[in-house]
Amino acid sequence: MGGDVALVTGGSSGIGEITARQLHDAGFTVYAAARRADKMAGLEEAGVHTVTLDVTDEASARRAVEGIVAESGGIDVLVNNAGYGSYGAVEDVPLTEAQAQLDVNVLGLARMAQLVLPGMRARGSGTIINISSMGGRFVTPLGGWYHASKYAVEALSDAMRLELAPFGIDVVVIEPGSIRSAWGSIAAEKVRHASGSGPYARQAEAVAKTLDASARPDFRAASDPEVVARGIVRAAGARRPRSRYAIGRGSAPAIALSRVLPDRVFDRLIARAFGVRR
Template sequence: MDTKVALVTGGSSGIGEATALRLHSAGFIVYAAARRTERMTALAAAGVHTIALDVTDDASVTDAVDAILAAHGRIDVLVNNAGYGSYGALEEVPLTEAQAQLDVNLLGLARLTQLTIPIMRARRSGVIINISSVGGRFATPLGAWYHASKHAVEGLSDAIRLELKPFGIDVVIIEPGSIQTEWGAIAADKVRTTSGHGPYAGQANAVAKTLDASSRPGYRMASQPEVVAQAVVKAATARRPRTRYAVGIGAKPLIRLSRVLPDRLFDALIKRGFGVPA
């Protein structure tokens, strides 16, 4: 009866999959949620519950939460991990794509959190863990809408941390650096499609090359999803979790530099890292 229940979105691959497995190993009843449940057969075989959930579809979100409540009567840990990176020059990204980016990375996260808060508030305990990014603290070239969404996740998380603390609910932000998942390849395709021709082509192709590299095995500047999963479990099991966990190669130094360097000097550093002319 005391076994805690965790819900992890974006559970079909990468960080979500690694997190679901790690929480399961730590003794949680885990629900891994994703649109494509057929990609979660390995999780189901390992003992993780899998459930269909599209964070942009209110009925889907409500049905998933109701199903977990019907089975267990509680959700103790919510890991808002579902997201993607929409890259392209602001001038060239259609506002329909901008809306899609915010719908997944921000508004979907917010809606699921809205539905989970009353459950945790009634028990006067719970942990909401939002997977942000170092990109929620600074920006990279051609990532305007992605960074807007992650900066918003940081602000939203800071605000609800204040309002939920009186109810015994902790709010934690995880800020990964570059992680070796399919995220990089998807973002690379986005930037090539949107800005790979025309005035931003030089920047777009340089950025795409770097994003693509982060998805390939052996890329030395990208960490494995497991480092994020470890941070999630640490936050989920701590008596008093930290408010932020910066994880992965270079995450902490880059955040530190973004605070202390003049903006233009930090801009030049980031452009150089992406192979974009200063």
């Protein structure tokens, strides 16, 4: 992995920031990208290159990738980490917000892949690491659009894995469980805004409380972002990475249960975990 160039989107905080640091420590030349470069000053001080990038903007994404290629000769590893969680009942969430969720989590990811793939194909090697979620394999209450985006990430990743294998390019899906970060608080704010009043209010408050709790340092069902970052670094440096890595407390068991239990039984388990009455 010595000298390989890695681009990490969503690099200003959480999993993205820690992944950029760990990749740098592992010997990669790392570019962390986010919409606001000023939030990445600490990474700059640590020796990580920083790039202003909005994954929903074609010109911004193209400019960032072309700049990295001009400076470093190519991109060997793309970590598609940029994303957020939009929560609220499907009936309540405006389709403009649904579009924004898909633009960031799905189309932004695809845009970045399209931009780096010509160079990877020309070299006959590369790794694309797409950050999905255990929520790409099953759903939680009032998370319809978020889960739709992560299901799409899983499907796109499977398609890309088949398409890119003949060119020597690996496609990896990372499926974190609950992570202690600001992500939970942001999602809680979204669900309260979308469904905090009206017919879904009771569900919304129960879900928001669970999401808020996941951001607290003492929430035992969640893992630290460092755990996910270590898995990403492991996949980035592997000669033959696995197609999927279920990472963090609860991810692998929950995915397994979702596959073997009848839908209605699993629904009851998830509803109970989120404090939603049925």
